[in-house]
Amino acid sequence: MTNSSPHTSTDQAKTLRDLNPQPDSVSFQQEGNQSTSVYSITSGKGGVGKTAVVANLAYALTCKGKRVLILDADLGLANIDVVFGLTPEYNLNHFFSGEKELHDIIIDGPLSLKILPAGSGLQNFTRLASHHKIRLLNALDSMDDHFDFVLIDTEAGISENVTYFNTAAQEIIVVTTPEPTAITDAYALMKLLSTQYHEKKFNLVVNQIRTEEDALDVYRKLTMVSNRYLDISIDYLGSIPEDRQMVESIRKQKIISELTPESKISQAFKQLATRICTEPPQLTPKGNIQFFWNKLLNVEDNR
Ligand SMILES: Nc1ncnc2c1ncn2[C@@H]1O[C@H](COP(=O)(O)OP(=O)(O)OP(=O)(O)O)[C@@H](O)[C@H]1O
Numbered sequence: 001m002t003n004s005s006p007h008t009s010t011d012q013a014k015t016l017r018d019l020n021p022q023p024d025s026v027s028f029q030q031e032g033n034q035s036t037s038v039y040s041i042t043s044g045k046g047g048v049g050k051t052a053v054v055a056n057l058a059y060a061l062t063c064k065g066k067r068v069l070i071l072d073a074d075l076g077l078a079n080i081d082v083v084f085g086l087t088p089e090y091n092l093n094h095f096f097s098g099e100k101e102l103h104d105i106i107i108d109g110p111l112s113l114k115i116l117p118a119g120s121g122l123q124n125f126t127r128l129a130s131h132h133k134i135r136l137l138n139a140l141d142s143m144d145d146h147f148d149f150v151l152i153d154t155e156a157g158i159s160e161n162v163t164y165f166n167t168a169a170q171e172i173i174v175v176t177t178p179e180p181t182a183i184t185d186a187y188a189l190m191k192l193l194s195t196q197y198h199e200k201k202f203n204l205v206v207n208q209i210r211t212e213e214d215a216l217d218v219y220r221k222l223t224m225v226s227n228r229y230l231d232i233s234i235d236y237l238g239s240i241p242e243d244r245q246m247v248e249s250i251r252k253q254k255i256i257s258e259l260t261p262e263s264k265i266s267q268a269f270k271q272l273a274t275r276i277c278t279e280p281p282q283l284t285p286k287g288n289i290q291f292f293w294n295k296l297l298n299v300e301d302n303r
């Protein structure tokens, strides 16, 4: 079991969350249905650890027996395949150009993890055309494979692709580090998504922390400013410690959760996975077109 400090910090986080009320959400049991929870993992500033969070969170969910698909949506600088040491033959480039279908592109990661690679240097698709967006939505929706979770690794910033993937997901996870510029950019991203795209709920992961207090401090700062200026809620999902072994993991092209399963950082990813499993996203369509829209509607109909 984990030591007592994460529990204490979880309690602190809960207290902070209670201070920051969430919008009405539909209570929903994940068991016994075929719904897919779609999370986009995003950030204002680049290099804060989105890809690391996606890869390790997906792995941790897979270890829990969940069926997980990673969608690499960093169409300019994709590298999710690299962190897993994979060399895909095809990527989303081939899908968007009409040469391949999604099932031709999906590759196997560790355990039962599935990955939709983007391929590096997809300059053509740094701004997806509407017909590409619709094709992707339809293809995901009509996939035969069932996934419990789809994790979307977005590029950093506020490009049109980023806003598209964030609004098409059911839940948005904003990753930041305690660095002031990363926090400011996280705020700017949430501001844009809330004021221009009507996104009202965000989840926060603070990466590369030294102490849990660092993470809670970031959460406090962001909620304080957003409570004052924006009509949004931020749910604190958890934090990931800084770990020098990440360099080694990149060099070995093996994710850190596989390389050092007992380390503090791997435990933090497991906690994040547990949190996501125990608090599934609200399944009310957000009003915009979402991934797995049809499946979402079917679940709504069957309730
Ligand atoms: N918790 C951590 N401890 C130490 N190093 C980390 C941690 N998280 C990420 N890193 C390192 O930081 C660098 C950036 O991480 P990553 O590529 O995941 O960020 P990103 O947000 O996906 O970047 P980009 O915006 O370019 O897509 C990588 O070298 C990674 O190994």
Ligand SMILES: [Mg+2]
Pocket (backbone or CB within 6 Å): 050, 051, 052, 074, 153, 154
């Ligand atoms: Mg990345």
